[in-house]
Amino acid sequence: xxxxxxxxxxxxxxxxxxxxxxxxxxxxxxxxxxxxxxxxxxxxxxxxxxxxxxxxxxxxxxxxxxxxxxxxxxxxxxxxxxxxxxxxxxxxxxxxxxxxxxxxxxxxxxxxxxxxxxxxxxxxxxxxxxxxxxxxxxxxxxxxxxxxxxxxxxxxxxxxxxxxxxxxxxxxxxxxxxxxxxxxxxxxxxxxxxxxxxxxxxxxxxxxxxxxxxxxxxxxxxxxxxxxxxxxxxxxxxxxxxxxxxxxxxxxxxxxxxxxxxxxxxxxxxxxxxxxxxxxxxxxxxxxxxxxxxxxxxxxxxxxxxxxxxxxxxxxxxxxxxxxxxxxxxxxxxxxxxx
Amino acid sequence: xxxxxxxxxxxxxxxxxxxxxxxxxxxxxxxxxxxxxxxxxxxxxxxxxxxxxxxxxxxxxxxxxxxxxxxxxxxxxxxxxxxxxxxxxxxxxxxxxxxxxxxxxxxxxxxxxxxxxxxxxxxxxxxxxxxxxxxxxxxxxxxxxxxxxxxxxxxxxxxxxxxxxxxxxxxxxxxxxxxxxxxxxxxxxxxxxxxxxxxxxxxxxxxxxxxxxxxxxxxxxxxxxxxxxxxxxxxxxxxxxxxxxxxxxxxxxxxxxxxxxxxxxxxxxxxxxxxxxxxxxxxxxxxxxxxxxxxxxxxxxxxxxxxxxxxxxxxxxxxxxxxxxxxxxxxxxxxxxxx
Numbered sequence: 001x002x003x004x005x006x007x008x009x010x011x012x013x014x015x016x017x018x019x020x021x022x023x024x025x026x027x028x029x030x031x032x033x034x035x036x037x038x039x040x041x042x043x044x045x046x047x048x049x050x051x052x053x054x055x056x057x058x059x060x061x062x063x064x065x066x067x068x069x070x071x072x073x074x075x076x077x078x079x080x081x082x083x084x085x086x087x088x089x090x091x092x093x094x095x096x097x098x099x100x101x102x103x104x105x106x107x108x109x110x111x112x113x114x115x116x117x118x119x120x121x122x123x124x125x126x127x128x129x130x131x132x133x134x135x136x137x138x139x140x141x142x143x144x145x146x147x148x149x150x151x152x153x154x155x156x157x158x159x160x161x162x163x164x165x166x167x168x169x170x171x172x173x174x175x176x177x178x179x180x181x182x183x184x185x186x187x188x189x190x191x192x193x194x195x196x197x198x199x200x201x202x203x204x205x206x207x208x209x210x211x212x213x214x215x216x217x218x219x220x221x222x223x224x225x226x227x228x229x230x231x232x233x234x235x236x237x238x239x240x241x242x243x244x245x246x247x248x249x250x251x252x253x254x255x256x257x258x259x260x261x262x263x264x265x266x267x268x269x270x271x272x273x274x275x276x277x278x279x280x281x282x283x284x285x286x287x288x289x290x291x292x293x294x295x296x297x298x299x300x301x302x303x304x305x306x307x308x309x310x311x312x313x314x315x316x317x318x319x320x321x322x323x324x325x326x327x328x329x330x331x332x333x334x335x336x337x338x339x
Numbered sequence: 340x341x342x343x344x345x346x347x348x349x350x351x352x353x354x355x356x357x358x359x360x361x362x363x364x365x366x367x368x369x370x371x372x373x374x375x376x377x378x379x380x381x382x383x384x385x386x387x388x389x390x391x392x393x394x395x396x397x398x399x400x401x402x403x404x405x406x407x408x409x410x411x412x413x414x415x416x417x418x419x420x421x422x423x424x425x426x427x428x429x430x431x432x433x434x435x436x437x438x439x440x441x442x443x444x445x446x447x448x449x450x451x452x453x454x455x456x457x458x459x460x461x462x463x464x465x466x467x468x469x470x471x472x473x474x475x476x477x478x479x480x481x482x483x484x485x486x487x488x489x490x491x492x493x494x495x496x497x498x499x500x501x502x503x504x505x506x507x508x509x510x511x512x513x514x515x516x517x518x519x520x521x522x523x524x525x526x527x528x529x530x531x532x533x534x535x536x537x538x539x540x541x542x543x544x545x546x547x548x549x550x551x552x553x554x555x556x557x558x559x560x561x562x563x564x565x566x567x568x569x570x571x572x573x574x575x576x577x578x579x580x581x582x583x584x585x586x587x588x589x590x591x592x593x594x595x596x597x598x599x600x601x602x603x604x605x606x607x608x609x610x611x612x613x614x615x616x617x618x619x620x621x622x623x624x625x626x627x628x629x630x631x632x633x634x635x636x637x638x639x640x641x642x643x644x645x646x647x648x649x650x651x652x653x654x655x656x657x658x659x660x661x662x663x664x665x666x667x668x669x670x671x672x673x674x675x676x677x678x
Binding site: 292300 | 639
């Protein structure tokens with residue numbers, strides 16, 4: 001056990017910050033520390049907050065921090081959203097607001113800056129969740145922008161994914177359909193004091209109903225019905241099926257945020273009761289492992305490429321001139337793994 | 340040369356559609372075809388159209404198709420945007436509109452459905468651009484959603500990246516700052532008949548000025564100034580620097596779209612004059628190669644993992660229980676590449 005990993009496990013904020021900086025910068029030293037803390041992770045409850053820029057995710061996160069603290073829970077916040085004030089992306093007013101928690105050792109906020117790092121964002125997010133977990137944070141909130149494939153991967157790292165929409169963004173609901181809907185456990189219609197909030201709720205509800213209708217339904221048992229001599233039973237949602245609730249909030253005023261947290265807690269109870277928590281954790285482990293593997297492999301392959309064929313820039317230059325074949329190069333590097 | 344590749348090179352739409360379907364589905368057969376067509380690619384001019392959902396990218400694309408056709412250019416459109424009507428993601432009205440080009444053999448529109456495919460989206464996009472290129476399409480328009488890391492990778496595959504914003508989305512402009520700004524060659528303020536269009540233009544302009552101010556400036560030569568005996572010269576933009584123009588459009592009415600295409604053409608002339616076109620093509624080759632390599636490696640590694648340690652689901656299950664160490668597994672697979 002290294003000294004740094006030891007200090008992270010003791011909950012040391014400076015040690016954790018340093019390790020997360022190493023992760024964000026893609027430094028090799030991080031791997032040994034992450035291996036050392038790994039056996040002691042798996043205790044934090046991970047909540048994802050995702051949605052378009054301007055949906056008010058940071059304000060919501062801020063309110064959820066306060067609620068968790070009231071309930072005696074320690075909190076870690078990981079801002080993967082480039083527009084989040086937590087990651088320094090938004091206007092000054094927001095930045096001042098988040099200072100509310102600055103003096104509270106029970107709140108640990110860090111942002112991930114990784115950009116253009118050859119797909120390293122989801123790997124870095126997975127690793128940073130583990131650091132906060134190892135520190136003993138009971139709740140880890142991960143704030144992401146809800147469009148893009150990496151972001152969907154990241155949403156899958158949470159036990160509970162809250163998808164935030166705002167009124168009057170019909171097109172955004174279309175976008176949600178395309179991927180994030182499948183990973184949403186709770187919907188939040190924020191800025192619900194604006195026009196169109198009820199319409200947004202209705203649109204989400206009909207999307208959910210459509211999805212429900214497309215799922216295979218339990219077969220109606222004619223004999224069973226006759227034995228009961230009653231009217232045909234209404235098809236009730238099955239015990240092991242979760243219907244994502246839709247919660248209206250006005251985060252700026254704090255309205256509805258208690259209800260939102262209750263929905264998250266209810267989902268947690270559902271996961272525990274049905275044993276689906278383990279299934280979520282397997283999905284998370286798979287997503288994190290694939291992200292880690294993908295980046296680790298690429299890094300080794302590029303090193304080998306450089307040794308054998310020159311730097312990436314030179315190789316790319318030959319590809320651009322059609323003097324090298326990228327398909328042959330990728331094949332030859334991948335074949336090392338096939339043996 | 341296979342029969343399918345041969346037909347793609349002859350511009351056969353059905354052959355190209357089939358190959359793109361193979362690419363989208365991640366079928367192994369695609370690799371041989373892509374290798375066969377690769378030496379004959381590199382001729383198409385690739386234009387990226389990127390921006391938030393609801394920014395009107397598809398309507399703009401539609402108008403640009405018409406302009407290209409008027410100028411006698413053949414067009415391929417690749418919709419990577421899940422909200423695009425071209426990819427079947429949007430409302431019926433839009434879907435009817437795009438039928439304008441249905442009878443025109445000079446327009447070839449295809450969408451990519453790849454989602455949750457372990458980071459395969461950028462690889463698939465790169466491959467599909469090559470197919471349209473090999474078919475002889477002179478212009479290839481790639482429509483993407485402008486948030487997310489994969490989407491920034493995809494934007495870097497274009498010669499010219501048009502970033503579309505709409506008035507009244509201050510937060511979106513914040514989001515653009517975080518990554519896509521660096522790859523924007525032309526800005527389009529669409530729906531410019533709405534309130535706040537001029538404000539959006541001003542905000543973009545000040546962002547660009549800020550970026551310009553942060554760049555190293557040519558050193559002011561005091562002696563040279565005295566020899567000239569004139570007033571200190573205004574620092575002119577250097578010949579090899581491109582200032583992204585900001586074009587206002589109302590795509591639904593067709594306003595400003597000619598100007599937008601002229602900005603794209605002007606950028607093309609700039610790239611050719613300065614020799615920066617080659618640099619762009621090197622960047623594109625690198626981005627496409629890394630995407631290809633990353634996915635090819637992952638697929639080989641997962642096969643090897645399955646052979647040696649069991650299926651991904653089983654391995655993930657052991658990781659979730661802390662009975663397997665993901666860092667050790669990733670390391671051991673990557674070490675095959677280091678030898």
